[in-house]
Amino acid sequence: MPQVTLTVNGKTHTVEVEARTLLVELLREKLRLTGTHVGCDTSQCGACVVQMNGDSVKSCTTLALQAEGATVTTIEGLAKADGTLHPMQEAFREYHALQCGFCTPGMVMSAIDLVEKHPQGLNEAEIREGLEGNLCRCTGYHNIVKAIGAAQEVMHGRSATLAPAHAAE
Amino acid sequence: MYDFAYHKPTTVADAVKILAADSDARPISGGQTLLPALKHRLNKPTSVVDLSGIAELRGIKRDGNKIVIGAMTRHADVANSAEVKAAIPMLAMLASGIGDPAVRNRGTIGGSVSNNDPAADYPSAVVALNATVVTSSRRIAADDFFQGMFTTAMEPGELLVAVEFPIPEKAGYAKMRNPASRYVMAGAFVAKTGGQVRVAINGAAACVFRQKDMEAALSANWSPAAVAGVKQAADDMNSDIHGSAEYRAHLVTVMAKRAVAAAG
Incomplete structure (x- = not known):
């Protein structure tokens, strides 16, 4: 074999x-x-x-x-040995970017690649386009897009901490 | 999926040797089309020949007034190539719209062109830009290469090595995608190269084809208005649950207009 x-x-x-x-x-x-x-x-x-x-x-x-x-x-x-979540995972938690969770691992992996390849930053339309290959049947994508928008600020070092979800309203 | 033997040659010559010796062997590049087909047991290869170990098949270079793209070059690499963006920006744009990001990270130009799916993007660029397909044994002009649904001029055991795109003065591409599958419902690639106008339509019929009435209209007057009045006959258009032949015929004119506008 x-x-x-x-x-x-x-x-x-x-x-x-x-x-x-x-x-x-x-x-x-x-x-x-x-x-x-x-x-x-x-x-x-x-x-x-x-x-x-x-x-x-x-x-x-x-x-x-x-x-x-x-x-x-x-x-x-993705998470560190001590259990600290990757900023993208933390953003999905903070922004309630999942309901049943089935699509979430793929969403998070795609989102990290998307953000890493766009250091200049992504706007909402670009994030939605970047998620074309990931289907979610629960959330309507809205909070997923918000989570990725917040996570990219931390991943690119433009913000030390994740913007809280309520401040984004 | 049925099981198969797996080979990973490191030269084109070795790959061709394996493919020539066994008519049921299949080359695999990115696998984004072949693997779903194998899962459906639509074909049963005795062996799969992985082309990813062949360095000579990969890469993009400018050669005089041509852009040469190796068969194993991924859609993401074409989309991001500074060389392609500078010489034929519309080709980079086309590559950036194939499938989705993960598919573009695996799928290759050689796989797309040699598969000749009627709803694929690349065939229209190959035809409209009058590209030359280089195989392991010969050079094939775009007009002779695509012969019908999933059919090309390549013989069993022949391997696509590279595609050579002459650099055009103007080029534009527009497509209407099926929102679920992201495959093309109708697309138009328009180009003017060395003063010659070519219009290739993909997605609408069983195989990519040249729209010669639109070529004549654009030769006389390169503008979206020139193709707006050119109607595509519905006779040979695809008709399925996603759209009727009449709808696709209508889309051909709309996409051609948008493609000319995109070309500027």
């Missing part, structure tokens, strides 16, 4: 997989990192988004073997 070696959340793994094994199956079933979700399984919904070599990718539409040698970050890899 083929083997794949990859680094996930800072830890290197060598895992036996079938050629047809998807990256999301490797993450969930072999490494038991079940924070990455499978929604549509057709690369439309974005619940499976992880970062691979610094880019957001749909792990349900990537073969595990295509991740050979890659550095992968999943939702489990």
Whole structure:
């Protein structure tokens, strides 16, 4: 059986997989990192988004073997060891940017990639466009967009702390 | 998905050797189309040949009055390329509108062009800009390359290596997307290169095609008003739950107008 070696959340793994094994199956079933979700399984919904070599990718539409040698970050890899949330996670909590939570891991991973690639900052329309590949059936996106807008200020060092949600009203 | 053997060659020659020896082998680039097709068991390759290890297939360069894009260059790389933005900004804009950000981080120009999905974006740019498709064995003009729905001039075992885009004086692209799938319902790429006008329509019919009445109108008068009066016949337009043939025919004129306006 083929083997794949990859680094996930800072830890290197060598895992036996079938050629047809998807990256999301490797993450969930072999490494038991079940924070990455499978929604549509057709690369439309974005619940499976992880970062691979610094880019957001749909792990349900990537073969595990295509991740050979890659550095992968999943939702489990964002918070610090002491439990301090990543600013994007903290913003989703503060702005109530989720209801059922199913899409949230993919939303957070896509949002981080979006913000990191736009150091000049994103306006509301740009944030909404950047989320085209992530579907949420609960929130109507409104608070997700607000959360990302607030998180980018912290991520780019323009603000030391997250703006409280009530001040944004 | 059925299981398959997996190969990761490091040269075009080795990839072609594997593909030539087995007609049921399939190349995979970004996999954004092939993997969903395999999940639906629409085809059953004996082996999948991963092209990501072939360095010579990747990259963008300017070569005189052409932009040459390697087959394994991702949509995100074309969208962000300073070279493409400077020479053919509309091509960078087209790449930035394919699928969604995560899809653009995997999907490649070679995959899109060789798959020739009627609703893909790149084929209209290849035709309107009169690009040349370079394969492992020959050079194919855009007008000869796209032959029908999911069909191109490439033979089994032939691999797309690069696409060469002549730099135009003017180029514009506009599309109407299906809001759910984000695939093109109708799109128009208009270009003027060396004084020659070409108009390519994607998404509306079974295969990208040149709209010669619009080419004539724009040759006489390059303006949105010139194509506004050119009607697309509905006969060969796609008709499905997303839109009727008549609706798509109407969109062709609207998109062409917008494309000319975008080209300036």
